[in-house]
Amino acid sequence: MAYSDKVLDHYDNPRNVGSMSAGDDDVGTGMVGAPACGDVMKLQIKVNAEGIIEDAKFKTYGCGSAIASSSLVTEWVKGKSLAEALEIKNTAIAEELALPPVKIHCSILAEDAIKAAVADYRAKQGFVEETESGACPAVVVEKAAA
Amino acid sequence: MMPRPIYLDYSATTPVDPRVLAKMIPWLSENFGNPASRSHAYGWAAEEAVEIAREQVASLIGADPREIVWTSGATESNNLAIKGAARFHSARGKHLITVKTEHKSVLDTCRELERDGFEITWLDVQENGLIDFDVFAAAIRPDTILASVMLVNNEIGVIQDIARLGTLCREKGVIFHVDAAQATGKVAIDLASLPVDMMSLSAHKTYGPKGIGALYVSRKPRVRIDALIHGGGHERGMRSGTLPTHQIVGMGEAYWIARENMGADNERARWLRDRLMQGLMKLDQVFVNGDMDQRVPHNLNLSFNFVEGESLLMGIKDVAVSSGSACTSASLEPSYVLRALGRSDELAHSSIRFSIGRFTTQDEIDAVIEKISASVSKLRELSPLWDMHRDGIDLSTVQWAAH
Numbered sequence: 001m002a003y004s005d006k007v008l009d010h011y012d013n014p015r016n017v018g019s020m021s022a023g024d025d026d027v028g029t030g031m032v033g034a035p036a037c038g039d040v041m042k043l044q045i046k047v048n049a050e051g052i053i054e055d056a057k058f059k060t061y062g063c064g065s066a067i068a069s070s071s072l073v074t075e076w077v078k079g080k081s082l083a084e085a086l087e088i089k090n091t092a093i094a095e096e097l098a099l100p101p102v103k104i105h106c107s108i109l110a111e112d113a114i115k116a117a118v119a120d121y122r123a124k125q126g127f128v129e130e131t132e133s134g135a136c137p138a139v140v141v142e143k144a145a146a
Numbered sequence: 147m148m149p150r151p152i153y154l155d156y157s158a159t160t161p162v163d164p165r166v167l168a169k170m171i172p173w174l175s176e177n178f179g180n181p182a183s184r185s186h187a188y189g190w191a192a193e194e195a196v197e198i199a200r201e202q203v204a205s206l207i208g209a210d211p212r213e214i215v216w217t218s219g220a221t222e223s224n225n226l227a228i229k230g231a232a233r234f235h236s237a238r239g240k241h242l243i244t245v246k247t248e249h250k251s252v253l254d255t256c257r258e259l260e261r262d263g264f265e266i267t268w269l270d271v272q273e274n275g276l277i278d279f280d281v282f283a284a285a286i287r288p289d290t291i292l293a294s295v296m297l298v299n300n301e302i303g304v305i306q307d308i309a310r311l312g313t314l315c316r317e318k319g320v321i322f323h324v325d326a327a328q329a330t331g332k333v334a335i336d337l338a339s340l341p342v343d344m345m346s347l348s349a350h351k352t353y354g355p356k357g358i359g360a361l362y363v364s365r366k367p368r369v370r371i372d373a374l375i376h377g378g379g380h381e382r383g384m385r386s387g388t389l390p391t392h393q394i395v396g397m398g399e400a401y402w403i404a405r406e407n408m409g410a411d412n413e414r415a416r417w418l419r420d421r422l423m424q425g426l427m428k429l430d431q432v433f434v435n436g437d438m439d440q441r442v443p444h445n446l447n448l449s450f451n452f453v454e455g456e457s458l459l460m461g462i463k464d465v466a467v468s469s470g471s472a473c474t475s476a477s478l479e480p481s482y483v484l485r486a487l488g489r490s491d492e493l494a495h496s497s498i499r500f501s502i503g504r505f506t507t508q509d510e511i512d513a514v515i516e517k518i519s520a521s522v523s524k525l526r527e528l529s530p531l532w533d534m535h536r537d538g539i540d541l542s543t544v545q546w547a548a549h
């Protein structure tokens with residue numbers, strides 16, 4: 001399989017790799033996919049008081065296209081409001097990275113990861129008082145929309 | 147120019163040995179005759195070359211040259227053996243036995259027969275990839291006409307106990323077919339003593355050209371099959387079509403060299419494989435797929451836990467290996483062979499097959515160890531599963547969202 005230059009670039013130099021403290025109130029964590037399917041994406045966003053995504057980090061287990069898709073969305077969501085971030089569609093990701101048809105599901109996963117991270121952040125905001133700090137981040141698993 | 151990738155995919159195919167190539171060339175140019183031409187010297191010369199090659203192939207496997215039928219490769223041999231015997235003997239019974247880890251050319255052939263009204267038992271293997279003899283024995287029924295079991299598995303290199311399975315088949319009157327495409331030149335085969343009725347062979351896994359193979363069809367006891375390809379009645383009616391002299395000469399020479407070199411080739415492969423394994427097992431969470439004792443030394447199949455296979459291949463573009471991950475294919479199903487061993491899907495997704503060959507060097511092995519180690523470490527830094535593992539979370543207890 002030939003990879004596009006952009007996929008190779010994200011694979012060789014992934015942007016914003018890492019983790020944020022999932023227990024923090026201003027951090028939303030989305031984990032989508034399953035190891036049995038060969039892909040798990042974790043996307044985290046840090047949201048400021050104005051509701052703007054200040055920072056984003058990812059970790060991905062999956063093929064090169066999955067790694068590139070998640071790396072790309074960390075760049076795209078930064079500086080966006082939550083509503084704007086939710087506008088990012090998998091088709092735009094697939095187009096930017098020139099993904100072949102068999103790799104479209106990697107971009108869908110990235111879109112799902114954004115939704116999951118935003119949902120997690122919003123849930124936290126809704127339940128600020130009750131949220132226990134230091135909750136185990138690993139089991140934050142969101143249902144994929146598709 | 148980029149240097150050529152290091153080739154560790156000899157189970158997919160091998161280069162033609164230069165000695166083989168040299169023997170083939172004249173049969174494409176000056177000696178172009180049709181081996182079936184009986185009326186002139188062009189034909190006689192070609193026929194003689196074909197018969198010498200037939201003897202060379204027969205001698206590697208301890209067969210009589212008259213038991214060798216030329217085909218286009220092991221895929222065709224498997225089709226001819228299984229469909230040919232099933233159809234010829236269908237009045238006697240309509241039940242066949244095969245194994246879930248067989249090559250697709252056996253599995254898909256059996257599936258085709260299933261559509262034609264035959265009944266197939268698909269045997270499971272044990273965790274080490276080997277057949278449990280008792281399970282095999284229990285599958286044989288009065289109406290079983292054929293069992294097909296591979297000698298060496300293409301993905302994990304394990305060697306099945308053909309002698310024992312074949313002996314039972316003889317006792318029960320079941321025709322025994324063996325796919326030996328991955329075994330020639332690696333495992334000693336003596337059909338004079340092995341109770342095998344048909345054996346599929348391929349040239350290109352053993353330093354011969356692609357597009358040529360053979361089916362061994364036993365004369366004593368005599369095994370009868372229907373032909374699949376009809377025409378001039380070549381190959382005693384079992385496989386019509388003008389014989390490709392150059393290909394056949396190449397296969398003959400390749401098998402002749404394999405016979406001479408088997409000991410040295412195996413010893414070298416084992417030494418290199420052990421070195422590769424020692425180097426890679428230094429990484430944490432690496433698992434061998436398939437039995438380590440009943441295995442050809444050329445094959446090493448490893449799962450690098452928490453790293454997905456295709457992304458690993460991407461990081462080692464200058465190494466040619468293959469992965470059992472679904473992401474390398476369009477199917478999204480990880481390797482059916484590894485799943486048949488009961489490997490979890492994630493370990494199947496994380497597997498790489500290294501296959502060593504005659505032209506592999508120590509420097510290449512050392513370079514591959516270095517490249518794989520660097521790539522695995524990099525990808526684990528990227529892997530959320532690796533983080534979870536290090537935090538002491540048992541991944542099997544996590545409820546994942548299926549998609």
Ligand SMILES: Cc1ncc(COP(=O)(O)O)c(C=O)c1O
Binds near residue numbers: 220222296298347359
């Ligand atoms: C075990 C096994 N059987 C059959 C085949 C098919 O052989 P050929 O390429 O000669 O058709 C292969 C090779 O892919 C193989 O590994």
Ligand code: FES
Binds near residue numbers: 037062066105472473
């Ligand atoms: S993660 Fe499997 S194809 Fe992308």
